[in-house]
Amino acid sequence: NExxxxxxxxxxxxxxxxxxxxxxxxxxxxxRAALNSYFHLLSxxxxxxxxxxxxxxxxxxxxxxxxSRRAASLWLCAVHNTxxxxxxxxxxxxxxxxxxxxxxC
Amino acid sequence: NExxxxxxxxxxxxxxxxxxxxxxxxxxxxxRAALNSYFHLLSxxxxxxxxxxxxxxxxxxxxxxxxSRRAASLWLCAVHNTxxxxxxxxxxxxxxxxxxxxxxC
Ligand SMILES: Cc1cc2nc3c(=O)[nH]c(=O)nc-3n(C[C@H](O)[C@H](O)[C@H](O)COP(=O)(O)OP(=O)(O)OC[C@H]3O[C@@H](n4cnc5c(N)ncnc54)[C@H](O)[C@@H]3O)c2cc1C
Ligand SMILES: Cc1cc2nc3c(=O)[nH]c(=O)nc-3n(C[C@H](O)[C@H](O)[C@H](O)COP(=O)(O)OP(=O)(O)OC[C@H]3O[C@@H](n4cnc5c(N)ncnc54)[C@H](O)[C@@H]3O)c2cc1C
Numbered sequence: 226n227e228x229x230x231x232x233x234x235x236x237x238x239x240x241x242x243x244x245x246x247x248x249x250x251x252x253x254x255x256x257r258a259a260l261n262s263y264f265h266l267l268s269x270x271x272x273x274x275x276x277x278x279x280x281x282x283x284x285x286x287x288x289x290x291x292x293s294r295r296a297a298s299l300w301l302c303a304v305h306n307t308x309x310x311x312x313x314x315x316x317x318x319x320x321x322x323x324x325x326x327x328x329x330c
Numbered sequence: 331n332e333x334x335x336x337x338x339x340x341x342x343x344x345x346x347x348x349x350x351x352x353x354x355x356x357x358x359x360x361x362r363a364a365l366n367s368y369f370h371l372l373s374x375x376x377x378x379x380x381x382x383x384x385x386x387x388x389x390x391x392x393x394x395x396x397x398s399r400r401a402a403s404l405w406l407c408a409v410h411n412t413x414x415x416x417x418x419x420x421x422x423x424x425x426x427x428x429x430x431x432x433x434x435c
Contacts, residue, residue, distance in 0.1 A: 263371040328334055
């Protein structure tokens with residue numbers, strides 16, 4: 226069911242981008258470890274087997290960048306673009322991240 | 331911005347429910363630890379400060395149930411209902427979980 230897979234993907238990217246864009250500007254070591262673990266656990270638990278396998282390979286090749294909000298959000302944007310490329314979707318311009326994601330917090 | 335907060339919440343619940351409904355029927359200790367850590371990390375990183383605080387309190391009161399797919403998905407359904415109650419939203423009938431969430435995996 227491709228529609229369900231796409232809807233799950235959209236929901237997940239939304240959470241992930243909003244999360245990195247609210248991640249601290251200047252994180253503690255503990256916050257850095259939390260973000261890194263979060264992505265690794267998600268890649269194990271993500272409920273689409275094929276996507277999870279690909280995601281795990283991506284994280285190995287491009288480990289999460291956790292040193293700042295900017296580093297984390299640009300890293301995730303690049304990772305999402307790698308997935309876009311594989312799925313023949315257009316590349317997203319990472320300069321527009323802030324306009325696209327509003328968490329309403 | 332309440333609209334953005336609601337959209338983020340909907341996206342997150344979708345990922346979480348789909349995840350617990352694909353969680354193993356008979357998880358290993360390692361898989362149990364992964365799911366437990368995942369929820370705790372999410373409650374720290376969730377990009378809505380008020381929601382994150384409430385979520386952390388909820389996890390303390392109702393620790394993640396990880397012994398099986400059924401236990402995890404019913405636990406999450408109950409937790410979501412607790413949030414629904416606080417926000418004056420209708421209670422969801424947890425018997426309908428399987429019909430509602432399809433991951434397309
Ligand atoms: C970790 C992960 C792995 C996945 N692996 C697979 C897979 O292997 N096979 C598969 O079929 N599907 C996979 N998916 C789903 C896939 O990535 C899409 O989510 C799905 O196909 C729906 O695509 P979409 O065109 O609606 O846009 P999505 O890719 O879901 O993006 C949603 C919105 O985010 C914005 N956006 C796009 N690119 C970026 C970017 N680089 N940075 C920030 N914002 C951006 C755009 O506004 C876009 O409309 C995966 C999803 C995730 C979260
Ligand atoms: C962890 C977390 C904490 C949150 N805390 C707050 C907060 O403190 N303040 C705040 O304003 N918002 C909070 N939110 C957002 C809030 O829960 C809703 O997501 C948001 O208000 C949008 O609500 P909705 O009516 O669209 O349905 P949602 O509650 O987002 O639910 C989406 C869909 O899931 C289904 N559903 C409903 N209940 C259940 C259930 N029990 N089990 C399974 N499926 C169900 C229904 O089909 C529903 O339409 C939180 C979200 C999350 C993920």
